[in-house]
Amino acid sequence: MRNPDAAFRRRLLVESLTVVAAGPSAQRAWIDGHGVVTDEIALDFDHAFRMVGGLSEDDGVSPTVLPDLRAIDAVFAGMSGAGNTHRWSMDALETDPGWGEARDLARRVLADMPGEWRLPMPENCVIR
Known part of the structure; x- marks a missing residue:
């Protein structure tokens, strides 16, 4: 990676x-x-996604993952709004189809970024 700012933005995305x-239990x-x-998961993704625009293959982010990143963003946007507070409960992590779809899309993106899906969960991902 040529740009330290790009490395920071990529790390936030990953x-x-x-x-x-x-999985739901790890998220809880x-x-x-x-x-x-719970909505902090979506907010962290939103912050990272908004910063990804300038990343390229040289930075370890293939343009082929952009449709999946946009799809995750759309899933979370569709879960928001009046009357949808139940979709942001702890129980919804397990039962809501939107969480399952976002989870599957995120796994697909991470699979396209070999060696970057690190577990355990990140310690300092919350952007305030």
Whole structure:
């Protein structure tokens, strides 16, 4: 990677995707461990996704993952709004189809970024 800023933005993307891709129990533990609410998972992804625009293959982000990143963004946007607060509960991590779809898409993106899907969950992913 040529640009340290690109490395930082890529790391934020990978860490946010790692949380989105995690199973419901790991997500619940991450939420509890960071003292945040469920929608922080989507907010972290949103922050990282908004910063990814300038990344390229030279930075380790293939343009082929952009449709999946956009799809994750659309899933979370579709879960938002009046009357959808139930979709952001801890139980929804397990039962809501939107969470399952976002999880599958995030796993696909991470699979296209070999060697970058690091577990355990990231420690400092929450952007405030």
